[in-house]
Amino acid sequence: MSSRRILVVAAHPDDEILGMGGTIAKHALHEGAEVTVLWVSEGSSAQYPGDHQIAERKFAEAEAAAKLLGVSRCIQSGLPDMRLDTLPHIEVNKPIESAVREIRPDTVYTVHPDVNVDHRTVFRSVMVATRPYSTSVRRILTYATTSGVEWTPPFESSFAPTWFSNISSTIDAKVAAFDCYTTETRPWPHPRSARAIRATAESWGTWAGWECAEPFVLVRELSD
Template identity: 40%
Template sequence: MTRSILILAAHPDDEVLGCGGTIAKYVDEGMIVNVAFLADGVLSRKGEFTDQQRELTSRRDAAQKACLILGVESVSFGDFPDNCLDTIPLLEITQAVEALIMKHQPDLVFTHHAGDVNIDHRRVHEATVTACRPQQGHSVKTILCFEVPSSTEWQFYGSAPSFTPNWFVDISGTLERKLAALDAYKEELRGWPHPRSLRGVEHLAHWRGATVGVDAAEAFMLGRKLA
């Protein structure tokens, strides 16, 4: 039985976009969910350093608010450079992930899909796969990869692995909390018809739900499961 869940995300807002409804549902079912961000999320953007620092603080405050809405147990922030994880040795990122797994001892890990357009997403995926090697006594039994609107679906077919979900979670009862948590990141949202808009995220949830016969769902790709 799953008791502890760790969300390994590159940037604040990825956790809500990818599995916010699932987080809320699992929290309601009594599971402990911890969220960890590996990259700072903003410091690659143009602007004065003081403005970047102000934006960093604002985004971390938004993450705390979003995760509070979802019922997350704890939130941690890494300081790897935004959109530059390809400049960091994979070993360093993997060691950061290993430390988080050692700390939280999760049964279930959610992370990014391998084929996302965003390089940070891909590197976090690689580090997670490496850190979760199936060794005797390792706490992680299941690894699920989520989609992030405006990254996963923007990859060209044939350029990287396609997101072909084979695991769905019914979030009909928690979709409104997902959208409320996403609204905490309003500075990161775009207007419709951008996929990273409230309306776009809601449409995706209903479409994923329709494909499996429920009102709303989040879709994942199973990496590995040890029963």
């Protein structure tokens, strides 16, 4: 059993599956790592204002998807969807700092600061929460959330991956996990369709010589 502790920070429920569902499954199911997923926003009030039923349904979908991937623990912060930039920076920092203190992860994955403002806000807060002199975190990587990262202008934190994860053996788990998100799935050729998720993984796989891969940007790694 691995002693690794991994924290995956998502701005919204489903970011983690789209960006790195195959890698989560690899860490949790194949390597025996303890994986925690933190959802910073509630992920539905902007799209479905006032609909508390769909908010509860989306979290149920998120937890079902996490269970399929072997996630040990899910944390829901409940901050306002698509409005994280309207909050004081310290309010977004708090749930992330709390998770880092409690879990003491060696690796943190966070959503890449792409065209989505919530993604950029969460990324900045992760960088505050993982300062090396005060945490156990040795490695930080960003993942690409499809239907967000591909629309980011090249002069605004464009995604240029430097680290790849072979998910050839876990792509089916990733697709099955996203199928749990019935509130978010869309028909092909939308990037939030099962066919697009598989095609994207295959495309990234060609970069590294594997059948399927997920790309990341290595932000920082500390080596003793």
